[in-house]
Amino acid sequence: MPLINTVESVAAAAALFPVQAASHIVLFRRYGGSPMYIHLLPAALLHAFVWLLAVAWRSGGMPNAAQTIAGVSLIGFLCLSYAQVFSLTIRGFSLRILVDIHERGPLTVEQIMAGYSEGRGLDWMFEKRLAGLESVGMIRRGEGSTIALRPLGLCAGLMGLWTKRLLNMGPGG
Amino acid sequence: MTAITVAIGIAGWAVFLLVHLIVWRLLPPSGKNVATLAMAACAGYGVAAFGAGLHDVSWGSHAPVSAPVFLFLAVLYFHFYFGVDRSVSVRTLGALARSPKHCLTLAELENAYPKEEMIHRRLGIMVEYGWIVETDGRFDCSGKGRLLARIARIGRRIYGLDATG
Numbered sequence: 382m383p384l385i386n387t388v389e390s391v392a393a394a395a396a397l398f399p400v401q402a403a404s405h406i407v408l409f410r411r412y413g414g415s416p417m418y419i420h421l422l423p424a425a426l427l428h429a430f431v432w433l434l435a436v437a438w439r440s441g442g443m444p445n446a447a448q449t450i451a452g453v454s455l456i457g458f459l460c461l462s463y464a465q466v467f468s469l470t471i472r473g474f475s476l477r478i479l480v481d482i483h484e485r486g487p488l489t490v491e492q493i494m495a496g497y498s499e500g501r502g503l504d505w506m507f508e509k510r511l512a513g514l515e516s517v518g519m520i521r522r523g524e525g526s527t528i529a530l531r532p533l534g535l536c537a538g539l540m541g542l543w544t545k546r547l548l549n550m551g552p553g554g
Numbered sequence: 555m556t557a558i559t560v561a562i563g564i565a566g567w568a569v570f571l572l573v574h575l576i577v578w579r580l581l582p583p584s585g586k587n588v589a590t591l592a593m594a595a596c597a598g599y600g601v602a603a604f605g606a607g608l609h610d611v612s613w614g615s616h617a618p619v620s621a622p623v624f625l626f627l628a629v630l631y632f633h634f635y636f637g638v639d640r641s642v643s644v645r646t647l648g649a650l651a652r653s654p655k656h657c658l659t660l661a662e663l664e665n666a667y668p669k670e671e672m673i674h675r676r677l678g679i680m681v682e683y684g685w686i687v688e689t690d691g692r693f694d695c696s697g698k699g700r701l702l703a704r705i706a707r708i709g710r711r712i713y714g715l716d717a718t719g
Contacts, residue, residue: 387618410714447556447619454622461629470709474642475676477719479685483703487692494673498719503669506719510643528663530656538651541644548578553638554645554672
């Protein structure tokens with residue numbers, strides 16, 4: 382296993398990251414939609430495909446096991462890191478508060494709550510979260526504004542509670 | 555050799571999780587932050603690399619594979635951890651999971667997870683990070699906060715979003 386080829390494989394994966402980011406932005410702007418993260422997978426696959434072509438061209442053949450594992454791992458790392466940045470941009474709670482303060486500050490707590498997201502308010506944010514949970518089948522909205530957990534939501538809720546207990550964390554949120 | 559380098563990356567991740575568990579059970583809430591988590595991750599990979607060195611596997615020979623494997627597993631866990639710690643949705647699911655018959659009205663959910671608590675926690679975190687400053691009950695952006703807010707607004711334009719948050 383030539384060491385320099387594995388390093389080049391990782392460097393190529395990093396250098397080609399703009400392919401993933403750009404293709405995701407194009408897909409998101411063109412098709413938008415729900416769930417929000419649906420376009421990340423084709424963008425990551427495109428990144429991996431272009432990387433494969435680049436490494437094959439550079440190596441004169443298909444990448445070996447070490448190159449493949451290293452390159453694919455780095456692409457996965459970049460995809461998940463990008464997903465975090467994307468998530469913060471479109472629905473980051475703290476970041477939105479920060480932007481509100483930047484645009485209209487200084488603000489009191491009451492002004493922050495009432496004016497959250499350019500005046501939409503916290504009820505809007507919470508309703509958006511509930512709509513998201515309903516769209517992925519985690520909750521069911523019933524009569525009299527009741528909210529019931531579905532099995533998938535129960536699993537996710539319990540996993541969160543157990544993790545917080547195991548790691549001695551606060552209630553979170 | 556490839557299997558060994560992958561195993562070093564996975565071992566580093568396992569050590570990180572163990573360090574993270576031990577440290578988190580000992581630390582007070584104020585110490586449980588991104589910086590401490592990142593240090594635990596670095597410590598995990600460092601221990602694995604040190605162990606590999608003791609078996610004559612040099613860092614240079616395994617790092618091109620072990621580091622990306624470790625980074626991928628670490629960021630996968632970070633997603634999970636910060637989802638559990640910060641997500642409004644996960645907190646909501648937890649409140650529902652604890653309730654009788656796993657069902658609450660909106661008013662009951664508001665009692666279990668008050669909006670004031672949501673805001674105060676986030677403001678506390680942002681003050682701790684130095685993004686905002688509090689003066690006489692009013693919050694304003696620091697220089698760092700203003701820069702971050704501008705970047706967020708650029709991101710909103712890039713994605714063509716009407717509303718964020």
